[in-house]
Amino acid sequence: MKRICLGLCMLICLSAKSSPVYELLERIDPGASQKFKIELSEGEPDFFELDQAGEKVVVRGNNYVSIATGINWYLKYYAGIHLSWNGMQAKLPAVLPPVKEKERREASLKYRYDFNYCTYSYSMAFWDWERWERELDWMAMHGINMALALTGMEVVWHNVLQQLGYTAEEIGQFIAGPGFLAWWHMNNLEGWGGPNPESWYERQMQLQHRILNRMREYGIEPVFPGYAGMLPHNASEKLGIEVKDPGLWCGYQRPAFLYPENPAFKRIAGLYYMEMEKRFGKAKFYGMDPFHEGGNVQGIDLAAAAQSVLQAMKTANPEAVWVMQAWQANPRHEMITALQPGNVLILDLSSENRPMWGDKESVWYREKGFEGQDWLYCMLLNFGGNVGMYGRMDRVINGFYAAVQHPNGASLRGVGKTMEGIENNPVMYELLLELPWRKIPFTKEEWLKGYVKARYGKDDPRLQQAWQILGKAAYNCPVVQEGTTESVFCARPAEEISGASSWGTSELYYAPEESKKVAALFLEVSEQYKGNNNFEYDLTDIMRQALADKGNVLQKKITEAYRLKDETAFRNLSREFLQLILWQDTLLATRPEFRLGTWLERAKAKGETEEEKRLYEWNARVQITTWGNRQAADKGGLRDYSHREWAGLLKDFYYPRWKAYFDLLEKRLAGEETEDIDWYAFEEPWTLKNKVYASAPEGNIIDVAPLVFREVFGQ
Template sequence: MSTVQGLLERVVPGSSGKFVIEQKSTAGEDFFELDQLGEKVVIRGNNPISIAVGLNWYLKYHAGIHLSWNNMVAKLPDALPPVLHRERHETASAYRYDFNYCTFSYTMAFWDWARWEQELDWMALHGINLSLALVGTDAVWRNVLFRLGYSKEEVNEFVAGPAFQAWWLMNNLEGWGGPNTDSWYEGRIALQKKILKRMREYGIHPVLPGYSGMLPHNAKEKLGVNVADPGKWCGYNRPAFLQPTDARFQEIADLYYKEMNRLFGKADFYSMDPFHEGGNVAGVDLDAAGKAIWQAMKKNSRNAAWVIQAWGANPRSAMIRNLPEGDMLVLDLYSESRPQWGDPESSWYRKNGFDGHQWLYCMLLNYGGNVGLHGKMQHVIDGYYKAAGSPFGKSLKGIGMTMEGSENNPVMYELLCELPWRSSAFSKDEWLKGYISARYGKCTPRLWEAWVLLGNSIYNCPPRSTQQGTHESIFCTRPSLEAYQASSWSEMSDYYRPHDVIRAAALLLEEAEELKGNNNFEYDLIDITRQAVAEKGRLIYKVIRAAYEAQDKPLLRQASDRFLKLLLLQDRLLATRPEFKVGNWIGQARRLGGTPAEKDWLEWNARVQVTTWGNRQAADGGGLHDYAHKEWNGLLKDFYYLRWKTWLDRLNLLPDHDPAADIDYYSLEEPWTLQHAPYSSVKEGDCVETAKAVQRLLSEETENIR
């Protein structure tokens, strides 16, 4: 069975005989065609990925079926809707990239092969042909350090735990979340081999982590090498940076690549991100550093290209400008908000772009894996065509999804992945009609009205906004009289009318009886209703503040009780979908453990990441608390409720100052991270009936606020 036929049988079981798959190897741009041969639909393309995109296009725009990350199995009618006229799509985008380092921690830290296989199918269907592949890098480093003379205990102090490896691999921290078990390492090796095998079958180029000069912070004493100290990151010691002029740089790089090759084979793309997010470069010859990293990579794989993230000051121009063009691919990580490709209107404007190097237009969208609706729908479209038509467009080689956390906002990822396959600019409203019809099987007036409201409000964040992801739920913030955003660096602002979201949720509910059982619809119904409840919570919070400032004790008590009731109502609503349950996240972690102790360690990783993130110093002093907050069933009831009730009970005593100043929030939070009380990962309650009950209460709250 061919790779595409295997995909067909997984996503549309029993249907491969209804299609004719034709691979036409041709020079030039990637393409797919849809055609008809008798009763069979023909899908033609120049490689498996192009054919998979053609299959997805047919399912969406001919059969009314939308395959999403949590809805990857479809049922086709006995007679396929025919392709009445041959349809052809081409793309000039050589690369369509997937993943941020952070995605591997915020979303994928505990995925097994079944979940990875599903994701790889999704990637193929959406045209991804270049993907970061980090799984198992911890095992590479373990073996390299053993060969350098480090003990098992020393390795454990360096390699981070499963939920925090992204920041370790970006040279931000050491050891946090560990020590990892021997069985963990072996499991990661086996999983990565399966991932890479499927990627190569599809023709997805893996981007493996290359050697960037990282070493444990005690490398000078242990190895006698010359290192630079990049400083601290949010309270954590960064790994040391091996100076490029040190005689052992190439030796250690060779050792690293040999171990990577032995376990996972060579690649044509390697990712290296030295000095990420504020790393100190004092005393480092940046030109020499870039050349040393590049030379080590090319020595290992002569046709390889260096993939690097454009974030903040990185990549430093001095490090990349003297490297050969064609040997570097820059991910403009936050193109939709802070493009660095050369847009003079950007707050991160780089006059020379990426110094002639090839680059990708990327959408970051999500930070911390936070739950919430968000996007710049029309701006993402316009920004892509603006970049392509600019003087820097000649080095633009495609698009990339660089979200910190996935499994959210499916509409935005669908939009971005279609951009390369559409020949000219288009409007979001024009595109939304097709999206709705595919997602739900039809586009009714009420569904259309709901999505227009969303598209013109919460999915219409202003182009120049640098807001880091979703408009964060007030329920997830540490309470105070100045509570607004949950994470330290959100930069969020009130750019839409909350009542537009509340109205959109009500409109979806009006279609619920007709669409009951439609998985895509029911997911969206709960997600959009969840957003409406969060909006209502923020409105009631404003009443709490006003009542306190007026010293109106009865109103303060009433508003406080309403707020807590709404928070628990949100918990009940989200229990109806497994995607919004902390039990799903914790369950993934525990299932990977082979012993009770290993299960508990993995659960601790899972719990800490979504709450305090770090130890006290990192959470409070470093600002990392709630960075990866999640509006999830279980967390709302047992974690966020405790914080809010503690603060509200003290506020209702009408003190002369904000009681938040007297509350040690970390001491309230840490005990939850150490618990092992079970949480269910299966849905509880009927989502439509629960949404109806929630909407009734929202209507009552609206009257109360008025």
């Protein structure tokens, strides 16, 4: 009996030593795995425990994600080490701070979900395995155990369409390019950004295999895109089957919708799931959002359609669950009430702004929420990958605990981050993903104290003061708006700017002096934090915000001077504004996260030939500027939707645009008759260029920030 027990213990130890968690620790800091003792232990719900065994910190949990979450909790709140998108490596102390009293935390809810379809285009369109590996580590350490998995899924469609008789040229006209695949997946458009070369499909499929292998090693459940009736819009002529035309989306032709009651639906769905399983295996979850953002549903029996979609999915995997996004009219009442609870999981996509779960204050209030279907409390936060400090901390915290206590909370199953773009505002994601592990409600003021200490490695009074200001200003948005207050630097010039994008806003909800005040507090202690990666990133971001806020105020003064026909004031203020853009460019050039070159170089690296590199670079350039063709950019409202406050883009795209506008107004002040600028014609040539933008940082923010602050604010 003793030999059996000893053998079992050795097997458990061997299994733990070869676990992905030890490999994760080695990527954080080579040798770090020797400082921890990892223990897998059965139990429900998900939990982690922090304990001590000699000089080693013990982290035990019921699965690898729970253990990775425990390691992250230890690093933040015991060792003062915060790993984030701006840095997933750190030097750990030779001897780790001890856990003096065992700490146990349990997740109050089952799921922690990751990604919006849009994230795959606005942030991840051109990621390689190295970048994906860092993200997967971040996900595990933040408790993510369920994530949308879209990479390479276009190969499934490529092969299904081949089997249906489509030619390579026709397939290329249907599947979107790398920068726009998200909206193709969501049935919004066809072909824009393509056609993709054959090498794209093979490389993305190989990348997805690596991603899925790591997800499965950690125990993260992938959410595959399911089949809900999408076909090329010419399917009637090509395949001889009746399909519905859902209309246009922002000027683009939507794919056709195959009626689920049509016998062809079952056949094509079968081909789709068979091809997916062949390439990527089965999934427990499949995401589908028929009629996303206004698709025409006239004449469709929505209840019957839902049952047919579910049946096709269940035929592929009887245990599968249908994941839906709650956005605008979706999920349709008729569809979710036609399905038995347990078969559906709904992402309340913007619980912090427009919740549907039953919050009476919401503009999308639904009295019965999701009709008893399982759902997740999600935070959308970011639109278009736009840069800017923004959040609704109080709303996120209070809304979550209110949802838990609400009658509709009986079917609440977890939280989700459903942002359109990532790699910004790390504080908000830390907050959201800690909620399930904190059973007792708390205030943002309390939480920020711990965050600041973890973020910078020590409890600094100046930085504590700075973040309390941010908590009441940038991270306390009192109104519903689509993401950050948008910098007017990135807006198409006009006398009055409502927002840089069609659906965003440039109206500040806090006094602009607040961001300047925070920047000054950071600068007071900046020399002490030289080399501290988190501090340097945050200093760059808060300085960027202070300059953007000043620009928003200055633009209104320029308009006032122009309308008063004060030529001197107009000339001086417009020159100050243009110089502000250049200072912003200089400031942001110090960090790779804020450089255009980082985005473009990743895009080009995906190409094997010069032709492929040009295609991918064009996708990357178009997405962040015009977004689409003239119809979609201007009449569809998509221009500047994905604007980015980045070094390189500020200097070579936004600056010339504003200068051309100010030159026009100056001529008009002088009495000249001039035509309005055709902005699309002005912008499109930049998308076709191939100027190289470096990704390596220029200068150090600790040196650059004080100089810029003095020049801009005179202090």
